[in-house]
Amino acid sequence: MSIETSAIGTLIIILVMAGVTLATRWGGIFVMSFVPIGRRVQQFIGAMSGSVLVALLAPLAVNGDGGARLALLATAATMLLLKQPLPAIAAGIATAALSRQLL
Amino acid sequence: MTSKPATAYALDRHEVWLGFKQLLPISLFVVIFGLAFGLAATQSGLDGASIVIMSTLVFAGASQFAALDLWGAQVPLIPLAITVFAVNARHLLMGATLYPWLRHLPPARRYGVMLVVTDASWAMSIQAFGRGESGMGLLLGGGIALWLAWILGSWLGLHFGNAIHDPVSLGLDMVMGCFMLAMAISGPKNLRMFAIWTVAACSSLLAYWYLPENSHVVVGALAGGVLGAVWMEKKP
Known part of the structure; x- marks a missing residue:
């Protein structure tokens, strides 16, 4: 089923996108309201929250260009050294920009 | 981790304002992302009003960029819905990870807060909850800051999108990646x-x-x- 991108068609498409996205924002807590939060579920949730970040990053680190990888390295090193997110992010972006200009 | 009294996780206005301010620096980068989206959407043939409405109602950058790939004179609705769902399915997990704390809120507020949940505010607030602090202000206030930044950026992109010729050469595509990594390491x-x-x-x-x-x-x-x-x- 295709929709023409007329004025009303575009609005319908946007509303479908918004509805699907809202379902993802609400679905997680909705489902969890039926799950008793025992210790094992807590441990699952705790492990999952770190894993979401790592799972987002892994393809970026492996498939990214040299600039992307160096940026992640710089962020990791700065973060371990200073334990402050903003300098770590700034170092990462600066490294990506520099390496892409120079290499 | 859920032994604290419910009041420790209630929403208060001061805390929401603090959360808003804490996410302002990263919001600046989100404005630039939004700008890139506004420009790309214009080039895909979307009109200005639709772009701003989309960013306001959908507020999920990666899925909006993915939608542009399917954009044309006609848009296939089911493939679009599936793509948007797959790209945004991480929200399901974010909601689940927040539930142990959000369950202390009345349902209307609980679902209300989730309206603006997004990667950066979720990451900050889940870290705060993990340390035993309340991340509620970061989640709502920070989410609102990022939402406004996304709308503002998309709108700016319509008019000034050409100001940034090549965001990749400036390393701007790495903002979210570096942010996520910093959050992961601080755990x-x-x-x-x-x-x-x-x-x-x-x-x-x-x-x-x-x-x-x-x-x-x-x-x-x-x-x-x-x-x-x-x-x-x-x-x-």
């Missing part, structure tokens, strides 16, 4: 977490290579979560 570091991260990273990569597009975040996160449920922390 607890021990052998158990390291094992969980390894499993999450490897299964994410396998899914990225061999499973349908956009499934890697969910697969990696669930795999890490399962290991965490099997290898539990020692009781405090």
Whole structure:
């Protein structure tokens, strides 16, 4: 089923996108309201929250260009050294920009 | 981690304002992302009003960019819905990870806060909750800051999109990646977490290579979560 991108068609498409996205924002807590939060579920949730970040990053680190990888390295090193997110992010972006200009 | 009284996790206006301010620096980068989206959307043939309405109602950058790939004189609705769902499925996991704290709120507020949940505010607030602080202000106030930044950026992109010729050469595509990594590193570091991260990273990569597009975040996160449920922390 295709929709023409007329004025009303575009609005319908946007509303479908918004509805699907809202379902993802609400679905997680909705489902969890039926799950008793025992210790094992807590441990699952705790492990999952770190894993979401790592799972987002892994393809970026492996498939990214040299600039992307160096940026992640710089962020990791700065973060371990200073334990402050903003300098770590700034170092990462600066490294990506520099390496892409120079290499 | 859920033993505190419910009042510790209530929403208060001051805390929401603090959260708003704490996410302002990263919001500046989100404005630039939004700008890039506004420009790309214009080039795909969307009109200005639709772009701003989309950013306001959808507020999920990666899925909006993915939608542009399917944009034309006609848009296939079902493939679009599936793509948007797959790209945004990580919100399901974010909601689940927040539930132990959000359940202390009345349902209307609980679902209200989730309206503006997004990667950066979720990451900050889940870290705060993990440290035993309230992340509620970060989640709502920070979410609102990022939402406004996204709308503002998309609108700016309509008019000034050409101001930034090549965001990639400036390293701007790495903002979210570096932010996520900084958040991951600021969490607890021990052998158990390291094992969980390894499993999450490897299964994410396998899914990225061999499973349908956009499934890697969910697969990696669930795999890490399962290991965490099997290898539990020692009781405090």
